[in-house]
Amino acid sequence: MGFFEKIKKGLTKTRQAMENTLLSIFSDFAVADEEFFDELEESLILADLGVETAGKAVEALREQVDFKHLTTTDQIRNELRQILVGMLEVGDAALNIGTRPSVVLVIGVNGVGKTTTIGKLANQLKGEGKNVLLCAGDTFRAAAADQLEIWAGRSGVDIVRQHEGADPASVVFDGISAAKARGTDVILVDTAGRLHNKANLMNELAKISRVIDRELPESDKEVLLVLDGTTGQNGLLQAKQFKEIAGVTGIVLTKLDGTAKGGIVIAIADALQVPVKYIGVGEGIDDLMPFEARSFVEALI
Ligand SMILES: Nc1nc2c(ncn2[C@@H]2O[C@H](COP(=O)(O)OP(=O)(O)OP(=O)(O)O)[C@@H](O)[C@H]2O)c(=O)[nH]1
Numbered sequence: 001m002g003f004f005e006k007i008k009k010g011l012t013k014t015r016q017a018m019e020n021t022l023l024s025i026f027s028d029f030a031v032a033d034e035e036f037f038d039e040l041e042e043s044l045i046l047a048d049l050g051v052e053t054a055g056k057a058v059e060a061l062r063e064q065v066d067f068k069h070l071t072t073t074d075q076i077r078n079e080l081r082q083i084l085v086g087m088l089e090v091g092d093a094a095l096n097i098g099t100r101p102s103v104v105l106v107i108g109v110n111g112v113g114k115t116t117t118i119g120k121l122a123n124q125l126k127g128e129g130k131n132v133l134l135c136a137g138d139t140f141r142a143a144a145a146d147q148l149e150i151w152a153g154r155s156g157v158d159i160v161r162q163h164e165g166a167d168p169a170s171v172v173f174d175g176i177s178a179a180k181a182r183g184t185d186v187i188l189v190d191t192a193g194r195l196h197n198k199a200n201l202m203n204e205l206a207k208i209s210r211v212i213d214r215e216l217p218e219s220d221k222e223v224l225l226v227l228d229g230t231t232g233q234n235g236l237l238q239a240k241q242f243k244e245i246a247g248v249t250g251i252v253l254t255k256l257d258g259t260a261k262g263g264i265v266i267a268i269a270d271a272l273q274v275p276v277k278y279i280g281v282g283e284g285i286d287d288l289m290p291f292e293a294r295s296f297v298e299a300l301i
Pocket residue numbers: 108109110111112113114115116117138144191192193194254255256257258279280281282283287
């Protein structure tokens with residue numbers, strides 16, 4: 001399956017929901033009047049762009065329709081695509097992992113798909129010829145490191161782990177030492193799910209970051225915040241707080257295969273001004289797609 005087909009399939013639910021409403025709006029279309037823009041805005045809100053982002057998109061569309069004298073549905077649809085692509089392009093969507101080693105710290109609340117995302121990412125990076133090391137920074141439950149170890153086995157990459165209850169920052173320290181000794185390209189650090197408003201857990205995250213900064217001052221670092229696409233606008237609130245505390249450099253939106261509200265991707269990029277770097281479209285090892293704004297919007301509309 002090609003890249004575009006795969007994204008389309010992963011976004012089937014959102015696309016169908018959007019198509020239904022957009023089709024009726026565009027098929028009734030005579031002129032781009034108030035009613036048309038209102039209905040369009042409503043359908044974007046339904047797809048979970050959120051009131052603010054949907055309003056902004058439709059306002060921009062209104063201006064361009066006037067300015068460029070757009071009259072046909074094709075022209076207007078194209079313009080809408082352009083606008084949404086622009087809202088998604090808020091930074092580099094590629095991972096910044098040029099140094100050896102480089103570090104990707106993966107954070108987020110419970111059950112959003114952090115460990116799964118690391119497993120998929122490890123497989124992709126290995127496929128690109130990179131030497132990958134997983135670091136089991138979720139020491140909360142023994143099962144967490146076991147789960148990560150299974151993923152390490154699937155793609156044949158190394159893992160560094162400690163006993164249950166160990167200090168996550170010390171596991172990260174071990175991981176970095178191992179990476180330096182082995183000439184690893186990328187260290188992927190799993191962390192325990194945490195609530196953005198639990199101070200002790202957020203301090204633990206800060207401690208991990210300090211160890212990384214101290215041990216690898218010159219290295220490229222990414223802090224990927226994983227958000228569950230099915231939780232919609234709630235994710236946005238989490239994301240804002242994580243961004244403030246943890247210096248998030250990229251977003252991963254998971255479980256987009258399970259929701260009709262994939263428009264949340266646009267809401268998040270727009271509200272946070274942090275680039276979406278990957279989307280998860282299934283539980284399998286190949287179900288993580290590097291994010292590409294244009295393909296995403298074309299798959300959607
Ligand atoms: N359908 C679907 N399921 C996913 C996706 N990503 C993750 N999952 C599932 O979500 C569940 C939780 O995934 P984990 O990777 O364990 O989540 P986590 O954030 O590591 O969870 P904690 O470590 O408990 O905080 C698992 O059943 C995954 O298979 C996705 O893109 N699509």
